[in-house]
Amino acid sequence: SAVISQKPSRDICQRGTSLTIQCQVDSQVTMMFWYRQQPGQSLTLIATANQGSEATYESGFVIDKFPISRPNLTFSTLTVSNMSPEDSSIYLCSGGGTGLHGYTFGSGTRLTVV
């Protein structure tokens, strides 16, 4: 199965600034997703990163706040824009084929906004 690397692993950011998280897969994958996991909570799907086109966002998430790029089949970025303390979470990237063999997850980016 694919191996996913996320950078940075953690960061502390000032409110009002933006952070871009990178997700690199060691092989080409069809599907890539971004999740948020708030402290003590389960994972919430933010969006599906589509290669060469705009991401598909879930209800409650918008492109202006969480712009996503996916220039090829091995790489994606998620930007958390105009951050506030409520954005403090772990952000996880996931990827794989069509899911029938399971998706792989990165280790996550632990973001703290102060």
Add this chain to the structure above:
Amino acid sequence: DAKTTQPPSMDCAEGRAANLPCNHSTISGNEYVYWYRQIHSQGPQYIIHGLKNNETNEMASLIITEDRKSSTLILPHATLRDTAVYYCIVSGSNDYKLSFGAGTTVTVRA
């Protein structure tokens, strides 16, 4: 809307089998049952999935009832390293998205 229902927590003894139940009474014909687990401070890890037949791999077995409204994940010989949150997820074959519920926190005790 939650597609699956799992007990919030369960304990099991090291070396014994752990049986994790999941109800998915509204599952449709083209939806699979997936199991993932998340060990503390790590990303989720895929365990197993199935459509209607029972499945087994090196990590676990998945038993799906004939009506597909419920399933059981079996960890045959639980170890302390199996302590994790286990998620049962129902996902269609045409959108490939995984929506995580609250899961079951499994604690394996020595």
